[in-house]
Amino acid sequence: MGKSFAVIGDPIDHSLSPNIHNAAFRELDLDSSYIAYRIPKGELKEGIEGLKQIKINGFNVTIPHKIEMMKYLDKIDESCSIIGAVNTVVNNDGILKGYNTDMDGFLDPFRKKEINISNAKILLLGAGGAARAIVAGFAKEKAKKITIANRTLQNADKLSEFAKKLGLESETKTINEIEGTLEDYDIIVNATSIGLKNEQSPISFEGLKEKTVVYDIVYMPMNTDFIKKAKEKKATIIFGYEMLLGQAVRAFEIWHDREAPYNAMKRALLGGF
Ligand SMILES: NC(=O)c1ccc[n+]([C@@H]2O[C@H](COP(=O)([O-])OP(=O)(O)OC[C@H]3O[C@@H](n4cnc5c(N)ncnc54)[C@H](OP(=O)(O)O)[C@@H]3O)[C@@H](O)[C@H]2O)c1
Structure with missing residues (x-):
């Protein structure tokens, strides 16, 4: 079965992350999809329940949830505990592990x-x-x-x-x-x-x-x-886009356990400007 991923936050309409990750899936012929999913402030708990129900494989977290999301993690990578905020989550059969790829x-x-x-x-x-x-x-x-x-x-x-x-x-x-x-x-x-x-x-x-x-x-x-x-x-x-690309590449590698197609992801990101 194909894998599914998302970025959660609010506002989320203009997120460039779906472009970057979907380009990587196309480049490597992976049967995966990545969507932007709006979860307003105050609705994080319900939002995450929904993501677990559809068996999402992983998601990125952005403003305003990066700190609050820490509460809903079952496991915390060191990158995440040092910074005290999470931007990348792996869902392993309902067990959520948080990482921070911003650094x-x-x-x-x-x-x-x-x-x-x-x-x-x-x-x-x-x-x-x-x-x-x-x-x-x-x-x-x-x-x-x-x-x-x-x-x-x-x-x-x-x-x-x-x-x-x-x-x-x-x-x-x-x-x-x-x-x-x-x-x-x-x-x-x-x-x-x-x-x-x-x-x-x-x-x-x-x-x-x-x-x-x-x-x-x-x-x-x-x-x-x-x-x-x-x-x-x-x-x-x-440029700021270089950091954005770097964190996406690292998230890709955590989720897929293989090298990310950097150039395809960069082309997709720069096409979004
Ligand atoms: N390239 C990337 O991958 C990447 C990753 C993460 C974030 N970002 C960008 O980085 C920026 C900061 O993100 P964040 O999550 O750190 O936000 P944040 O936690 O809200 O922090 C905002 C910072 O900007 C300062 N600030 C805001 N408006 C200001 C103004 N008018 N004059 C002077 N200082 C002002 C704040 O100062 P006070 O302490 O005085 O409020 C605070 O230091 C955002 O633009 C975000 O899009 C980029």
Whole structure:
């Protein structure tokens, strides 16, 4: 019998995940399907019961359920327990096991481009759910130090405590405080949601060193103002879609236990823009 997969969240209409996974199934001639399934906030429990009834083989979890979904897991992979949020679930005869592929997805472009993280000085803008997976990634790859800048300093402080617990040296600043200090960093990441609605970049990039790695995890639009301004300064760019692709590839490998067809998935994703 064919296998079935889904992404659950709300809103979910514009999710690119069905395109990416269905392209992989076509490429490998797999008898599987992947759909977007809207589950509103407050209806997660019932939604999951429904997915179990149709014997779904696995699903991705996105906003607003990534943290609440932890409650409904029977088994928790380490990737998931460290971050405290789940984005990929395997259903094994009603036993749900949770994984978090955002961290590997985030790190994937560094590996592909052979960009070294160990000993790098990092500036991270944002302190939400995605930023937490990113901090775990930088800790794993032994970055030298991370500066976390966020609108709400209290959230940055909390994330900084998490970084320290993982053995990563860390400090916090407000976004205003970092203007004029960009030459101090090797890698700058935007993990705020600024850009999604075509907002201006949260920083001006004044004084950026050429070749500094600038990574925007916002993937829609592809060329955010943050990316455009960094390009003008001749930065090395990593796009948000590269993380999205990386997390999908990792989820595919967890579900299907084989290498994912990266290029077919990338073509499908880029066709969605
Ligand atoms: N490429 C990928 O695969 C991928 C994966 C995950 C997420 N994302 C994207 O990453 C972004 C963040 O996701 P998330 O799940 O971490 O969201 P989240 O938990 O809601 O966190 C949002 C972050 O953005 C900040 N922020 C929001 N609006 C702001 C504004 N107007 N000015 C300054 N700061 C603002 C928040 O600051 P406060 O703490 O002050 O509220 C917080 O740090 C989203 O755009 C999402 O689409 C991409």
